[in-house]
Amino acid sequence: MTMPDRPIGIPQSIDHSGVELYPISFTAYEHHPDLKTEEHVQTIAALLAPYGGHISPWQTPAKERNRQAVETRLGTWKKPAVPERSGNTLLYWVGHGTATHLAHYSTPAPVDDGVTPQDIAHAIGSRQVHPAAADNWAIVVLDACYSRDFARNVHRELLSTHSAAGRYLLLSTAAQAPAELGNFTRLLERALTVTFRGQATIGLATLGAQLTPNRFSYRSNETVDDDRHLLVRIAPDAASAVSAPLDQLAEIQAILDQLPTVEKLTSSPRRPAPNWANSPGISTGAPSNETAFCAG
Known part of the structure; x- marks a missing residue:
């Protein structure tokens, strides 16, 4: 069995081509943990x-993700000219940082050098005015310590030097405090598996508001339109077909989302969710909470 050409109930005018996850992640550092x-x-x-x-x-490789590698990575992202690079995108930057710099592998301690707000703003601005990204949206997540102030500076730079850029969300994971790995992941999981369960589409601004409570900052310009800029579910949402507590539905959906497409299409529950409390190995897939990470 194959997936339909267009998700059921989605108008022809709505883009359902999916979303690219574009990670800029750091697991190793020369001068930081x-x-x-x-x-x-x-x-x-x-x-x-x-x-x-x-x-x-x-x-x-992790130990080669220096300044030059970052420039190359950002440079590829901001030029969505080839088919596999076009479309909607979520750039996820995760690693050490401060209010003024994001660290790469070779950034010295303390972090008073590295990737600047101007670098990130230039990448966002360049991509969002590129003809190949005509009506596509971009979410940029900065998962680093003190990233709220960094994101604010990115936004200021966008407004002052890339004012023509639109259709983007800019999210950060920490204010005047260290970030905790896993916070953004858990917020995204709850939004997609609980808050918006059963919905075929999620407006970009509405999604952003769910991902930015408390310490998370949220920046959007006026060109984000919830009627046109959408996250569109193309796989069946089996959890919406049953009646059960939200936590159980989230578990069901997370498990089903790991199945191949054919199995998803034949695994629609007809009765309330079972009690997973005594079942070993059942997990929604979110990494466990970790201690705050920061590089001084």
Whole structure:
């Protein structure tokens, strides 16, 4: 059995081509503690899979992700000219950082050098005015310590030097405090498997609001339109067909989302969710909470 050409109930005018996950993640550092970031990248990829999510892996070895490698990676992302690079995108930057710089592998301690808000703003601005990204949206997540102030500076730079750029969300994971690996992943999981369960489409601004409580900052310009800029589910949402507590439905959906497409299409529950309390090995897939990470 194959998936339909267009998800049921989605108008022809709505783009349902999916979303690219574009990680810029750091697991190793020359002058700072290493981080377990890869598991979070993989979890986000799994959460986006029912929405046509596909990952563009960073093939550069962890200990070669220096300034030049970052420039190359950002340079590729901001030029969506080839088919596999076009479409909607979620750039996920995760690693050490401060209010003024994001660290790469070779960034010295303390982090007073590295990738600047101007670098990130230039990448976003260049991509969003590129003809190949005509009506596509971009979510940029900065998962690093003190990233709220960094994101604010990115936004200021966008407004001052890339004012023509639109259709983007800019999210950060920490205010005046260290970030905790896993916070963004858990918020995304709850949004997609609980808050918006059963919905064929999720407006971009509405999604952003769900991902930005408390310390998370949220920046959007006026060109984001919830009627046109959508996250579209292309795999069946089996959990919406049953009646059960939200937590149980989230578990069911997370398990089903790991199945191949054919199995998903033949696995629609007809009765309330079972009690998983005594079942070993059942997990929604989100990495466990980790201690705050920061590089001084």
